[in-house]
Amino acid sequence: MLHLGMATGSRTTATSATTVATTATTGTTAPAEGPGTPPAPEPCDLVTVPARQGLEAVDILRRGADQEAVGPVLHDGACATLGFLVPPGTAQAWDVPGSACTRTDGRGLRIPAEPPAPGSGWLLPPASDTPVTDPAVLRAALDQAARLIEAADNCR
Template sequence: MSGSGRTRTAMEWLASAAPDPDACRWEWERHPMGVALLPAGRLWDVLILIGKLGHPTFDVLSRVIDRPGPVLADHGSARIGFFVPPGTAGRWLGTGVRAAGRGSWIVVPHPTRTARGVRWLVPPDGSGLLTDPAVLEMSMHEAAAVIARSAGEGDTG
């Protein structure tokens, strides 16, 4: 599939989560902010980590699997959002992670653009691929261990 075909497929997949997919596409194409507000919980949930844990988790996840599901970062990468299967938010028990599921809304940029305040680290490909929550959790644990080791190395005793 060509790049423009993948973009169209990714845009259609994301827009299908919106109550009004046509309005969603209009927001991406014509609104100066270039973002749409989409409901979580239908096609995907989003697990949002603070950047201090989110970036190392993303690094581990990228080494563990060929391609994670879509991943968003906010301005300054203070928060990283991993798209996971619907229902994950309701079952998530980890601390320090915001779980956005049914009843939550997410600011989502066009699949191929950076918008003010939010950008894709891994854009959707239109296939519906999402990150497996178990693999994400394992990556979070490994990232937390790396962070703890690094903090321990800075101790002078």
């Protein structure tokens, strides 16, 4: 499973050159310092799913009418899970079986240029014009992917 240094407590840190750290005392978020640091990216939550279902969902989303319906997607080093970046606050109502949504409330994970977790990588890297994935659209794609996988498994 992707672990991005996010905790439900008050101190959250993601690791990357353009990462954002949250301090426990102030709850403020500030971009990493350095020359040429890009503007702070938008905050997001992370929906994590098994890789097989996630890959099917990515295909479904990319084949749809709005091919830009899927935002940045992470994979863990073992390629066992995929993580879809979604708007902050998604975790409050996320209840899709077989998946998890990590809450950040914009206090930790932001869309960095480099993958935020050691050993992870981008399946679909972030782009300046690519928004995060809409949770309702992702939910529908994950449901459809689960049905496709179940049908394929029952054909054996």
